[in-house]
Amino acid sequence: MTSFDDILEEAGKFGRCQKRIFALLCMVSMPWAGVYVGIVFQGFTPDHWCRDSAVVQRRQACGWSLADSRRLTVPLVNSSGVLQPSSCEQYQVDWNATSLTCDAQELDLSRTPVTGCKDGWEYDYPGRQSFVTEFDLVCSDAWLVDMFQATLNVGFLVGSIAIGYLADRFGRKMSFLMSNLLNGIAGILVAVAPDYVSLLIFRTLYGFGVKGGWVAGYVLKSPRWLLSQNKRSKAVEITEAMAKENKMTLSKNIETLADDNADTCTASFMDLIRTPKMRKHTFILSYNWFTSAVVYQGLIMRLGILGGNVYIDFLISGLVEFPAAFLILFTIERIGRRLPFATANIVAGASCFITALIPERCLAFLAGGLVLLLPETRGVPLPDTIDDIEFPDRQACGWSLADSRRLTVPLVNSSGVLQPSSCEQYEVDWNATALTCDAQELDLTNVPVTACKDGWEYQYEGRKSFVTEFNLVCSDAWWVDMYQSTLNAGFLVGSFCFGYFADRFGRKLTFLMSNIMNLVSGIMLAVVPNYVSILVLRSIFAFGVKGGWMTTYVMLTEIVGMDYRRTVGILYQMFFSVGNLILPLLAYYVTDWRWLQVIFSAPYLFFLSYHWFVPESPRWLVSQRNYSKALEITEAMAKENKKKLSTNIEMLHEDETDSPTASLLDLFRTPNMRKHTFILMFNWFTSAVVYQGLIMRVGIAGGDVYIDFLISGLAEFPATFFILFSIDRIGRRLPFAAGNILAGASCLTAAFIPDSMFWAKTVVVYIGRLCITMAFMMVVFVNTELYPTFVR
Numbered sequence: 178m179t180s181f182d183d184i185l186e187e188a189g190k191f192g193r194c195q196k197r198i199f200a201l202l203c204m205v206s207m208p209w210a211g212v213y214v215g216i217v218f219q220g221f222t223p224d225h226w227c228r229d230s231a232v233v234q235r236r237q238a239c240g241w242s243l244a245d246s247r248r249l250t251v252p253l254v255n256s257s258g259v260l261q262p263s264s265c266e267q268y269q270v271d272w273n274a275t276s277l278t279c280d281a282q283e284l285d286l287s288r289t290p291v292t293g294c295k296d297g298w299e300y301d302y303p304g305r306q307s308f309v310t311e312f313d314l315v316c317s318d319a320w321l322v323d324m325f326q327a328t329l330n331v332g333f334l335v336g337s338i339a340i341g342y343l344a345d346r347f348g349r350k351m352s353f354l355m356s357n358l359l360n361g362i363a364g365i366l367v368a369v370a371p372d373y374v375s376l377l378i379f380r381t382l383y384g385f386g387v388k389g390g391w392v393a394g395y396v397l398k399s400p401r402w403l404l405s406q407n408k409r410s411k412a413v414e415i416t417e418a419m420a421k422e423n424k425m426t427l428s429k430n431i432e433t434l435a436d437d438n439a440d441t442c443t444a445s446f447m448d449l450i451r452t453p454k455m456r457k458h459t460f461i462l463s464y465n466w467f468t469s470a471v472v473y474q475g476l477i478m479r480l481g482i483l484g485g486n487v488y489i490d491f492l493i494s495g496l497v498e499f500p501a502a503f504l505i506l507f508t509i510e511r512i513g514r515r516l517p518f519a520t521a522n523i524v525a526g527a528s529c530f531i532t533a534l535i536p537e538r539c540l541a542f543l544a545g546g547l548v549l550l551l552p553e554t555r556g557v558p559l560p561d562t563i564d565d566i567e568f569p570d571r572q573a574c575g576w577s578l579a580d581s582r583r584l585t586v587p588l589v590n591s592s593g594v595l596q597p598s599s600c601e602q603y604e605v606d607w608n609a610t611a612l613t614c615d616a617q618e619l620d621l622t623n624v625p626v627t628a629c630k631d632g633w634e635y636q637y638e639g640r641k642s643f644v645t646e647f648n649l650v651c652s653d654a655w656w657v658d659m660y661q662s663t664l665n666a667g668f669l670v671g672s673f674c675f676g677y678f679a680d681r682f683g684r685k686l687t688f689l690m691s692n693i694m695n696l697v698s699g700i701m702l703a704v705v706p707n708y709v710s711i712l713v714l715r716s717i718f719a720f721g722v723k724g725g726w727m728t729t730y731v732m733l734t735e736i737v738g739m740d741y742r743r744t745v746g747i748l749y750q751m752f753f754s755v756g757n758l759i760l761p762l763l764a765y766y767v768t769d770w771r772w773l774q775v776i777f778s779a780p781y782l783f784f785l786s787y788h789w790f791v792p793e794s795p796r797w798l799v800s801q802r803n804y805s806k807a808l809e810i811t812e813a814m815a816k817e818n819k820k821k822l823s824t825n826i827e828m829l830h831e832d833e834t835d836s837p838t839a840s841l842l843d844l845f846r847t848p849n850m851r852k853h854t855f856i857l858m859f860n861w862f863t864s865a866v867v868y869q870g871l872i873m874r875v876g877i878a879g880g881d882v883y884i885d886f887l888i889s890g891l892a893e894f895p896a897t898f899f900i901l902f903s904i905d906r907i908g909r910r911l912p913f914a915a916g917n918i919l920a921g922a923s924c925l926t927a928a929f930i931p932d933s934m935f936w937a938k939t940v941v942v943y944i945g946r947l948c949i950t951m952a953f954m955m956v957v958f959v960n961t962e963l964y965p966t967f968v969r
Contacts, residue, residue: 192419192422192425193423193424194418194422212329212364212383213329214474217487217491218307218487219307220307220314220325220326221307221487222307222314222315222322223300223302223309224300224302225264225298225299225300225310226250226262226264226267226299227250227263227264227267227298228250228298229250229267229270229272229296231272232246232249232272235279239279240279241279243299243301249268251263251264251267252266252286252291253287254266264298265316265317266292266294267291267294270289293316294316297313298315309322312373321373325376325380326474328377328378328380328384329383330470331384332381332382332383332385332386332388333388336356336384336387339385340352340385340386348403356386357386359382359385359386360386360387363382363383363385363386364383367379367380451641451646452632453631453632469522472525501521504517505517582634584603584621585602585603586598586602586603587601587602587621599633599651600628600650600652601627601628602626602629602630603625603626603627604625604626605621628651628652629651632648633645639768640768640769641768642770643708644657646770649708656708659712660715663715663716664716665719665865666716667715667719667720667722667723668722668723668865670720671721671722671723672723672724672727674720675691675720675723675724675725675727676724676727678690679727679728679731679797680797683793683797684731684732684794685732685791685793685794686793687724687728688725688728688732688787689785689788691724691725692725692781692784692785692787695718695721695725695778695781696778696779696781698714698718699718699774699775699777699778699781701714702715702778703771703775703778704771718778729749730746730749730750732794734746735794735795735796735797736792736795743904744901746957746958747901747958748901750897750957750958751893751894754890754893754894757889757893758887758890760886761882761884761890764886765883792814793810795807795814798810844964857956857959857963860913860917861956863917864917864949864952864953864956865953867920867952868950870924871889871942871946872886872889872946888943889946892943892946892947893947896916896950896951896954897950899951900912900951900955900958904955904958909958909959912951913951913952913955913959915948916950916955917949919945920945920949920952923944923945924945926941927941
């Protein structure tokens with residue numbers, strides 16, 4: 178089987194083409210040094226002392242030296258046993274009331290009280306300027322100097338992740354060019370920023386682009402990325418151009434690489450921690466990145482090699498890096514990667530520890546030890562897929578998934594057909610087996626089996642669900658149902674709580690608060706690292722979503738007239754059906770469940786803008802006896818509708834405001850209210866169970882989940898239009914009852930239809946989905962008509 182490394186053997190592993198690209202991209206690293214450690218010069222803090230304007234004027238008039246004016250301005254303080262001029266205090270003297278002559282030696286100020294610097298500072302830094310001297314970042318503001326490098330590192334962190342993703346999503350070359358554009362703009366803005374806060378913001382953006390561009394340039398292997406995106410023709414074109422420039426000839430077909438080396442066309446941050454070995458590699462390398470950065474910056478910025486001359490110190494510390502580079506260059510192919518990697522960290526830690534016994538110097542010791550847990554990569558081809566990391570033997574032999582599956586799991590009887598087991602594997606010690614790359618040589622039919630030990634592999638076309646991420650299969654499959662169970666628990670609590678909030682604090686405020694909760698919990702749900710946290714946040718998400726949805730529904734029915742209540746109530750629910758049609762299209766193109774969750778949550782940010790466009794319910798304001806605000810909103814509605822009010826809204830108070838505050842007990846206070854509440858609660862429960870059962874479990878079109886979902890969503894529209902055009906003619910009860918009864922009959926009938934009668938079962942299930950949609954719409958609609966405003 179041909180790999181891309183085989184193609185490079187023919188095209189030239191490091192020919193003229195690669196050398197040209199290498200030379201060009203190496204230029205990128207040189208200005209990066211200025212970004213990374215330029216703070217040594219840009220943020221240099223020279224010797225400084227308090228400025229006294231009166232003394233400065235006398236110095237200019239009398240021709241004093243800096244030493245003379247400094248002696249009359251600042252006291253001497255004890256610094257490490259030596260008396261030195263203070264940098265942050267000055268004598269508290271009113272020089273206008275002092276008979277000071279040009280004889281600078283005549284005054285003894287040793288007993289004069291001192292105070293903090295008032296008129297800024299003077300710097301012993303002739304002809305030069307750093308941002309420290311420009312913004313006076315000394316004494317109590319000295320900590321702001323470190324923010325210059327801290328914001329850069331924040332930009333590095335975000336840029337590494339973000340541009341790393343963009344490089345995988347849109348290509349190395351495009352990401353590299355865009356980062357350079359960002360670097361040019363942000364770098365100039367840093368140079369012209371008028372204040373230090375703006376400088377730090379631009380510095381963060383600068384770090385974002387520089388680090389991301391540097392990483393994108395380091396991994397710039399365009400044909401390999403094109404293959405991972407199944408862009409075979411472009412990969413062939415570039416590889417042939419490389420071979421031509423290197424004066425080589427290709428004899429193998431690069432297009433054969435597409436099916437075996439590209440298990441996914443899109444990358445996700447979660448790929449870094451999706452499998453055990455990927456998690457281990459990611460955590461160890463992340464810690465080593467952090468340690469290397471901390472120790473490197475600490476040494477290069479703080480160590481005075483030759484008595485404090487910053488230029489000579491920096492030059493010599495830079496020369497030290499060349500022996501390190503050549504040592505690595507000439508040894509890693511002989512002794513591997515892990516040993517020099519670990520040794521360098523351990524020796525660096527020892528050096529720092531000996532130089533100064535500071536706790537953080539132990540970081541490098543730990544980093545060196547962790548490196549020994551990484552696999553050796555000397556002579557190993559670059560991995561193209563996650564499976565290459567998890568199953569290096571398969572990568573070495575070029576086995577297909579079918580080959581490795583045959584050697585891993587037994588065949589089991591499933592409905593009379595022998596199929597590979599999903600929950601068992603052969604119990605074999607492969608280290609004690611003389612296994613070669615001939616996958617057909619072993620017969621494992623009589624080998625004992627055991628439950629899966631090292632996780633699972635999935636045939637899911639490069640897609641990722643929370644099932645595949647957390648291995649919720651076999652004995653853990655019941656956890657999948659908890660995802661929807663926690664949603665329904667949140668719905669239940671949210672219905673009660675937000676119903677109360679809407680009656681107590683108003684429809685509009687409750688709606689806005691629910692959107693804030695939905696946005697925060699929805700985004701957190703997309704990024705939390707474990708399944709228990711996901712379930713907790715899923716409950717919170719459902720709590721807010723259900724409450725906000727119901728509050729909006731009630732608000733709609735309260736601001737329209739009785740003749741239009743039916744129409745807006747049904748059409749409002751129909752947009753849920755529209756969402757059902759859009760959902761499978763999104764899910765088809767967004768292959769990672771976490772990004773799909775982000776897409777679900779993002780609209781709630783937009784909905785917050787409704788604060789300026791949607792008014793409070795006048796009906797609720799009247800129920801709260803807030804007549805003036807209700808009148809103001811109603812008049813605005815009349816004006817926008819080009820109508821004129823003739824009735825004073827305050828006249829409604831006797832009929833519309835029987836209780837200004839609501840209670841959950843109001844749902845059960847009277848016999849009729851109790852009957853309505855229990856019947857509607859049971860119908861809510863039934864509609865939810867049957868609706869979710871039909872939409873999640875039934876395969877309508879032979880198992881394709883996207884087509885199944887789309888067709889089942891289309892079933893809701895006939896139900897919507899039937900309700901819309903019939904309930905004013907035949908009432909609410911008959912279609913409400915008929916929808917539930919026919920949905921139950923359809924589900925019962927479908928259970929007795931054999932799978933071989935595919936289309937008969939499909940039609941019955943379709944009818945059931947249509948009927949339960951009718952029932953679901955009616956239960957929401959009838960709720961608003963059976964309860965008064967203050968408990969609605």
